[in-house]
Amino acid sequence: MEPLAVTVRPERPADHDAIRALHDVVFDEPDEGLIVDGIRGSADAIDGGSLVALDGSGAVIGHLLASRGVIVGDDGVERHVWMLGPFAVRADVQGRGVGARLMREQINLATKRGVPLICLLGEASYYPRFGFQPARQLGIEPPQPWADEHWQALKLPSYSADLRGRARYAAPFKVG
Ligand SMILES: CC(C)(COP(=O)(O)OP(=O)(O)OC[C@H]1O[C@@H](n2cnc3c(N)ncnc32)[C@H](O)[C@@H]1OP(=O)(O)O)[C@@H](O)C(=O)NCCC(=O)NCCS
Numbered sequence: 001m002e003p004l005a006v007t008v009r010p011e012r013p014a015d016h017d018a019i020r021a022l023h024d025v026v027f028d029e030p031d032e033g034l035i036v037d038g039i040r041g042s043a044d045a046i047d048g049g050s051l052v053a054l055d056g057s058g059a060v061i062g063h064l065l066a067s068r069g070v071i072v073g074d075d076g077v078e079r080h081v082w083m084l085g086p087f088a089v090r091a092d093v094q095g096r097g098v099g100a101r102l103m104r105e106q107i108n109l110a111t112k113r114g115v116p117l118i119c120l121l122g123e124a125s126y127y128p129r130f131g132f133q134p135a136r137q138l139g140i141e142p143p144q145p146w147a148d149e150h151w152q153a154l155k156l157p158s159y160s161a162d163l164r165g166r167a168r169y170a171a172p173f174k175v176g
Pocket residue numbers: 026085086087088089090093094095096097098099100101121122123125126
């Protein structure tokens with residue numbers, strides 16, 4: 001299918017309802033929208049890290065959230081990383097590059113901010129195209145016993161191999 005021309009930018013207050021509605025429809029349950037609302041304005045929110053994709057009419061057709069997460073090393077030292085998700089593109093425009101645009105912009109932002117690593121739980125077949133690999137290969141353990149192929153991480157330029165340990169998500173994710 002033809003790539004869709006979209007504008008990607010950080011969310012604005014006027015987008016909040018549309019973002020919630022997008023997740024409610026794409027996931028057919030309220031959990032993702034509640035996570036987005038829970039992160040917004042919290043200490044784990046990232047300035048400019050809630051990205052929306054708009055179509056030519058200005059409608060929100062995609063959203064990708066980054067939030068602050070932590071990797072707790074064996075020595076108890078905590079280092080900040082970014083967690084990606086929830087991530088949704090409206091069903092009628094999926095497969096036209098909107099998700100990839102959002103992902104690339106988020107990776108660029110994390111790189112500019114000096115974030116060493118971004119982690120996510122997601123489809124094994126989609127994320128490796130952006131450079132993600134199974135996080136356990138890097139010594140990054142998930143907060144719950146998630147499958148290797150779904151628990152993924154992307155090393156960014158400021159990554160160093162001593163970044164190892166167990167991942168902790170912001171409280172609204174309710175994953176421990
Ligand atoms: C995952 C999602 C955000 C990707 O956005 P998108 O705009 O459809 O993705 P793109 O157009 O950039 O990429 C399309 C490619 O990804 C693949 N793809 C899309 N969703 C996929 C999925 N859930 N699993 C595996 N591959 C997927 C398509 O087959 C296509 O592959 P190709 O390029 O080899 O043909 C979107 O499909 C979506 O909202 N899915 C439902 C919700 C979801 O699963 N969210 C992620 C978990 S939080």
